Amino acid sequence: MSMPTIKHVRAFTLRGGGADYHDQGDGHWIDDHISTPMAKYPEYRQSRRSFGINVLGTLVVEVEASDGTVGFAVTTGGELGAFIVEKHLARFIEGAKVTDIEKIWDQMFNATLYYGRKGIVLNTISGVDLALWDLLGKVRQEPVHQLLGGPVRDELQFYATGARPDLAKEMGFIGGKLALQHGPAEGEEGLRKNIETLATMRERVGDDFWLMFDCWMSLDLNYATRLANAASEFGLKWIEEALPPDDYWGYAALRQQVPSGMLVTTGEHEATRWGFRMLLEMGCCDIIQPDVGWCGGITELIKISALADAHNALVVPHGSSVYSYHFVITRTNSPFSEFLMMAPKADQVVPMFNPQLLDEPIPINGRMKASVLDKPGFGVRLNPECQLHRPYDH
Template identity: 75%
Template sequence: MTTASFTGLSRIRYVRAFTVRGGGADYHDQGAGHWIDDHIATPMARYPEYRQSRQSFGINVLGTLVVELEAEDGTVGFAVTTGGEPAAFIVEKHLSRFLIGRSPADYEKIWDQMYFSTQYYGRKGLVVNAISGVDLAIWDLLGKLRGEPVYHMLGGAVRDELQFYATGARPDLAKEMGFIGGKLPLHHGPAEGLEGLEKNIENLSDMRSKCGDDFWLMLDCWMSLDLDYATRLAQRAWDECGLKWIEEALSPDDYWGYAALKKNAPRGLLVTTGEHEATRWGFRMLMDMDCCDIIQPDVGWCGGVTELIKIANYADSRGVMMVPHGSSVYSYHFVITRHNSPFAEFLMMHPGPTEVVPMFAPQLLGEPVPVNGRIRASELDKPGFGVELNREIALHRPYPND
């Protein structure tokens, strides 16, 4: 553990960006037969040739981005997110100039410079993914230099443990594993008509019968619906199956549609979204326009921890619940510090999914996983985010600067 003071920290000397294929942060990059690629409704499902598999239209083409920051004393901080080779180019060729020679304690200024220097070609998506990866690596490095876990630097835990709901194809098994709820992928979108809608209700009804009435069931619609279909699905799913929430039903840019859906939804059914939203400004739109009951930023996509602090504070001031999109330790360290984030998401990355496995395997070593649907705060007590990069995976650095 270093004894360096916060103001006298070792500065960043090297910036490296790698790409990796096969699972991990790009969790859609899976082999054949995985539940996450089995006829899940998408905006591309209007085209029959892209309906069965999300990989068929390229959901996994980018792969994982690994950002590594090495300080002058040899301490290394890192993070994983999505973005692959294009994001690696942005990190090494553009963002590195705001990092080399700087203290990781300057994360606010660094974030500001990264964002506004790329605003003319960024603002959301790939560029903010790259910025998020850098920001997470900064926080990991800062924690390691200070000898503190990230959640301590964010104000400390407000509860002794995290409790989780599980996202996957088998909520019935998730209940047996101790999770508080299960979120199903929606399989059929508007292009499959009334028959598809009936199949969606049948699938949800089957899971309700297996799970009982006391278990949360949610639907992940992955941006695939229109307002009319989403309204009809929400009404029937509430009336017939006791659905807890309907998630990301519409395009993330359709704030007006979300506002209408929230008004149309049955009283008691929650409308949630934000997985593919970014920055304080995007989430301000969602909240100011009363688009949803719960916001779901992904810390690896929305701007990193530095930006998530601002998003969470605005949500707290508005009385809006924030349940981040599943992003392993990067969200755990944040959720444990927030009263308006009472539980967290766990992505069931086992192909079945019939067992609990580390979410970002094989890229992270030491990644905690829920036991009986919970993780103790004490399991997050290692410096930084508490994980190490698996050096045995095939790391590729396409744009080296040193």
């Protein structure tokens, strides 16, 4: 059959949860006194929304083929991302064959190199890339995981990120990751409270359940080292994103200083094969955690994963629902997945990108059969009840 070309690309914004999962209302665990790089300022310590973590909103990218097939994806990026898609990237997408994903990625990346490389531009490129993979899967009537070579296991297993690892254990997850609540600015008392929280959870879940700390770029080397050593008594499995993303030297030092057997993980806010090359070659971490909606999309994640495999490092993508599930199920060096508990009290399993996606699969007893992903593309639909806003066109 002749391969369709891409006729239109469109960029929309959405508000309220979904891909910008920090865009939540009051009373959500994800916004409750979590240690951040801004926590050094008391007025921005209690809530991440107070310093603007939710200002971007969701970016929705749609790509329509000449045969009428439409692929789409969601990520963060909002109006800034929509501008980049409509005013700059569209020229590399429209008119190309649906199969020209590698060429489109290379053109988008190099054309934005002078103002991009990471951050909002790579979020946007990621959103386009995921939409292109969704479109190709729909045109070929195959799930994305088949396009990537097919599953290497029959099911995915998950750990849960949220405020209640004890409840996550009851739900069948293999581990629970806590958002660290108190950073260096809160001194010895804050450090003591962090360890008390960990100790309480260890008592509740027993010895064999994984417990981890997500530090969200908020610590310095000294504090992170002290935290890791104090947490060792309570069997902390890993310390995640303890330092700012660009402090490769600090991560390399931290990995040498944590207790034997404790893992150092990072990469959620890293982008492209070049950023991850730094982490891997400098010995910064044991597990890299790229977000497929931020690191460059599936096209780039393939390269990042291959690089990690050559360094004997695991790839456990940052929670991104179906966009990472289709990848993880095809990679032997991605043995488990993250699931973000988006229920406000972390007391039930709900779709991560709710309400923006329909047909989004969720773990059952901490597992997900590969067959659940056997739908064309990424297998999800945009919720028609969500109000799309197209701030720009071309």
